[in-house]
Amino acid sequence: MRKEHFPSKIRVSVGSAVILGLVESRLDAAPTTVYMLTYKRGKCSAACAFCPQSRKSYGRADMLSRVVWPAFETKDVVQRISGAFRMGKIKRACLQALNYKGVQDDLVHLAAAIHAVSDVPISVSCQPLGRADMSRLLQAGVERVDIALDAVTEGLFEGVKGLLAGGPYSWTRHFRALKEAVEVFGENHVTTHLIAGLGESEDEFMKMVQTCMDLGVYPAVFAFTPIAGTGLADHPPPPLSYYRRLQVAHYLVTQRKSRYEEMKLSDGRLIDFGIPKNELASIVKTGEPFRTSGCPGCNRPFYNERPGGPIYNYAWEPSDAEITEIKELLGP
Numbered sequence: 468m469r470k471e472h473f474p475s476k477i478r479v480s481v482g483s484a485v486i487l488g489l490v491e492s493r494l495d496a497a498p499t500t501v502y503m504l505t506y507k508r509g510k511c512s513a514a515c516a517f518c519p520q521s522r523k524s525y526g527r528a529d530m531l532s533r534v535v536w537p538a539f540e541t542k543d544v545v546q547r548i549s550g551a552f553r554m555g556k557i558k559r560a561c562l563q564a565l566n567y568k569g570v571q572d573d574l575v576h577l578a579a580a581i582h583a584v585s586d587v588p589i590s591v592s593c594q595p596l597g598r599a600d601m602s603r604l605l606q607a608g609v610e611r612v613d614i615a616l617d618a619v620t621e622g623l624f625e626g627v628k629g630l631l632a633g634g635p636y637s638w639t640r641h642f643r644a645l646k647e648a649v650e651v652f653g654e655n656h657v658t659t660h661l662i663a664g665l666g667e668s669e670d671e672f673m674k675m676v677q678t679c680m681d682l683g684v685y686p687a688v689f690a691f692t693p694i695a696g697t698g699l700a701d702h703p704p705p706p707l708s709y710y711r712r713l714q715v716a717h718y719l720v721t722q723r724k725s726r727y728e729e730m731k732l733s734d735g736r737l738i739d740f741g742i743p744k745n746e747l748a749s750i751v752k753t754g755e756p757f758r759t760s761g762c763p764g765c766n767r768p769f770y771n772e773r774p775g776g777p778i779y780n781y782a783w784e785p786s787d788a789e790i791t792e793i794k795e796l797l798g799p
Contacts, residue, residue, distance in 0.1 A: 473541065473576050473580070474505065474506060474541050474573045474576060474577060475540065475541055476506040476538045476539065476540065476541060477503050477504070477505065477506050477538065477539060477541045477544055477577065478503065478504035478505070478506050478536035478537065478538050478539075479501070479502070479503050479504075479536060479537065479538075479539055479544060480498065480502040480503075480504075480534050480535075480536050481534060481535045481536070481537065482494055482496075482497070482498045482502075482534070482768055482769075483498050483500075483501040483502045483503070484537060484539070485497075486498060486501065486551060486556055486557060487501065487544065487547040487548065487551055488547060489537075489539055489543070489544070489547065490537070494768070495768070495769070495774045496766070496768035496769065496782040496783055497556075497768070498557075498766060498767070498768055498782075499557060499558045499559070499764050499765070499766045500557060500558060500559040500560065500561050500590075500762070500764050500765045500766065500767075501548055501551065501557050501559070501560045501561065502534075502536075502561050502563065502767075503544065503560070503561065503562050503563065503577075504536050504563045504564075504565065505562070505563070505564050505565050505567075505570055505573050505574065505577070506538050507565055507567050509522075510522045510524065510565075511565040511566045511567065512565075512566045512567055512635065513565075513566040513594070513628065513634050513635055513636065514628070514632050514633040514634040514635075514698075515617070515627060515628040515632065515634060516626070516627045516628065516632050516697060516698030516699045517617070517627060517662065517665075517691065517692075517693075517694070517697055517698070517699045517702075518694075518697060519694050519695075519696055519697055520565060521697065521698070523633065523698060524694075524696050524697045524698070525695075525696035525697075534769070534770060541577065541580070542580075545577075545580045545581055545584060546584065548560050548581055548584075548585060548587060549581075549584040549585040549587075552585050552586070552587040553585070557587065557764075558587075558588070558763070558764030559587065559588045559589070559590060559762060559763065559764035559765060560581055560585075560587045560588070560589050560590070561589075561590045561591075561592060561762065561765065562574055562577055562578060562589065562590070562591045562592070562593075563591075563592040563593075564591065564592065564593035564594065566594045566635065570593070570594075571596060571600045571603070574591055574593060574604060574607075575600075575603050575604060575607045576607075578591065578604060578607040578608050578609045579607040579608060581608070582607060582608025582609075583608075588610040588611075588762075588763070588764065589608055589609045589610050590609070590610065590611050590612070590613060590658070590762045590765075591604055591609050591611075591612050591613065592612075592613040592614075592615065592658075592660075593612065593613070593614065594614070594635075594636070595614055595636070595640050595641055595643070595644030596614075596644065597647075598647045598650075598651060601647065601648055601651045601652070602651055605651055605652060609652075610652075610656065611652055611656040611657060611658060611762055612648050612651075612652055612656075612657055612658070613657070613658035613659060613660065613687075613762070614641060614644050614645050614648060614657070614658075614659055615659055615660035616641055616645075616659045616660065616661060616675070616679075617660055617661065617662045617665075618661075618662065618665055618667070619661055619665075619667045619671050619672050619674075619675035620667060620671050620675075621638040623665050623666055623667060624636075624638045624641075625638065627665060627698075627699070632698070645657060645659060645679075645682060645684050646682060648684075649682060649683040649684060653683075654683030655683065655685065657683065657684045657685070658684065658685045658686075658687055658761065658762055659679055659684050659685070659686050659687070660686075660687050660689055661675060661676065661679075661686045661687070661688055661689065662689045662690070662691050663688060663689065663690055663691060663705050663709070663710055663713050664690055664691030664702075664703075664704055664705030664709075664710070665691055665702075668735055669709070669712060669713060669716075669732060669735060669736060669737050670732055670735065672713055673713070673716050673717070673720070673727045673730065673737070674727055676688075676716070676717050676720050676721070676727065677720055677726060677727035677728070680720055680721060680723075685721065685761075685762075686717070686721070686760075687760045687761035687762075687765075688713065688714065688717050688760050688780075689770070689771060689780075690704055690705055690710050690771040690772075690779035690780070691704055691705055692704060692770075692771050692772075704771075704779075707777050707779070707796055708796045708797070708798075710779055711757065711793055711796045711797055712736070712737045712797065713737075714756045714757050715737075715740060715747070715750075715751065715756045715797065716730060716737055716740055717756070717760065718750070718755060718756035718760075719740055719741065719742065719750075719756075721760070724742060724750075725740055725741035725742050726741065729741030751790070751793065751794060751797065752790060754781065754784055754785035754789070754790055754793075757780070757781050757785055757793055758780065758781045758782070758783075758784070758785070759780040759781065759782055760780070766782040766783075767780065767782065768782035769782070
């Protein structure tokens with residue numbers, strides 16, 4: 468039987484809470500999306516080795532990646548989202564889901580409540596759901612859905628969030644859910660997350676970026692971030708030069724300016740992105756490949772980095788000095 472009660476509390480990323488006027492604090496970069504997380508006592512039932520919400524994590528229950536997510540009254544948050552969108556402070560609302568019994572109903576209730584008072588585009592980032600539940604989200608006003616693969620190969624997936632990690636997820640089920648999501652929401656309205664730095668090669672990473680695009684799924688790129696108390700707390704973040712090459716290649720594939728098959732590697736490193744060098748230089752100069760990737764209107768400030776750097780994903784337009792540093796990392 469489905470739950471019919473409305474979730475009384477919801478977690479909001481601290482930056483989003485500042486934008487909504489729920490807390491007072493200084494922001495180095497303002498989020499352009501309101502990021503929310505379903506609320507429950509205790510941890511998520513999944514066991515993702517990189518996540519402080521994992522049931523196996525000893526990290527704080529109010530953390531996700533590097534960000535603190537305090538809890539607030541849901542009705543207050545919903546009304547403030549309406550006002551923030553009307554005033555042009557935000558471009559999108561993103562509901563992120565822990566894994567627990569009844570989470571599908573909570574997501575439907577929350578999305579419907581937001582949609583009832585605002586035209587703000589709504590994204591839902593969740594575990595694989597069945598076609599019927601995805602259709603319910605669509606009917607509730609959800610504009611796009613995200614189902615995070617996180618790892619780019621089946622072996623890495625199993626080790627960080629699948630069977631070997633003690634988690635409930637399977638590679639096959641995730642891919643089936645992504646394909647069904649495209650059928651429900653349509654191409655260009657489904658997202659996934661890919662984490663760079665879990666042990667994959669540049670070739671493996673870009674092959675998966677291309678696979679996702681060919682499925683009609685947009686792959687948002689994250690840098691692995693070690694968090695205290697998680698299973699991967701001692702695993703290092705990816706080298707910045709490695710991440711910059713992936714960002715360039717990702718941008719070219721997702722903007723359909725090149726394909727994975729047209730790129731070349733030497734000793735495991737991308738050396739040719741499949742377009743003329745002068746065109747590549749012009750694209751790098753814009754800074755666009757190095758900005759946060761994700762749903763439209765998503766900038767995720769400091770999700771993967773501290774304000775003091777190094778900056779993996781820019782939540783703002785990179786300065787000339789920052790572009791110069793990026794060019795040095797990319798090399799000739």
